[in-house]
Amino acid sequence: SLTELARTERLLAQHGYDVDRIVAHVRTGVADVLRDARADPHRLLGIGIGVPGIIEREGPEGPDGKRTAVVHGQTIGWHAVPFEQL
Incomplete structure (x- = not known):
């Protein structure tokens, strides 16, 4: 089910x-x-992570055959950061 099991926050x-x-x-x-x-x-089915900016699914496809997600966070200076692969 989609039940929140725990939560944490990190201050920068x-x-x-x-x-x-x-x-x-x-x-x-x-x-x-x-x-x-x-x-x-x-x-675990998934986790939720909040990031400032636009999340875009783009190619090329990753090693598992899925498209990868990149973050375009102009306010924090991120341009096409492959966050999902890190």
Whole structure:
């Protein structure tokens, strides 16, 4: 079902919007949520992540045959960042 099991938020310090730093926050947050919810990652259908900007599905297709998602966040200086693949 589409039930929220857990939630986390990360405040950004004055480090700006460096992609690698943001990805590290997301990875840590996902690990924290899975731990807090005592969820089996193999049964997880999806997660929700909020990002400022436009999310676009585009090619070329990824290794799994699916199109990839990129983030165009002009206010944070992201242009076609392949967030889904990070």
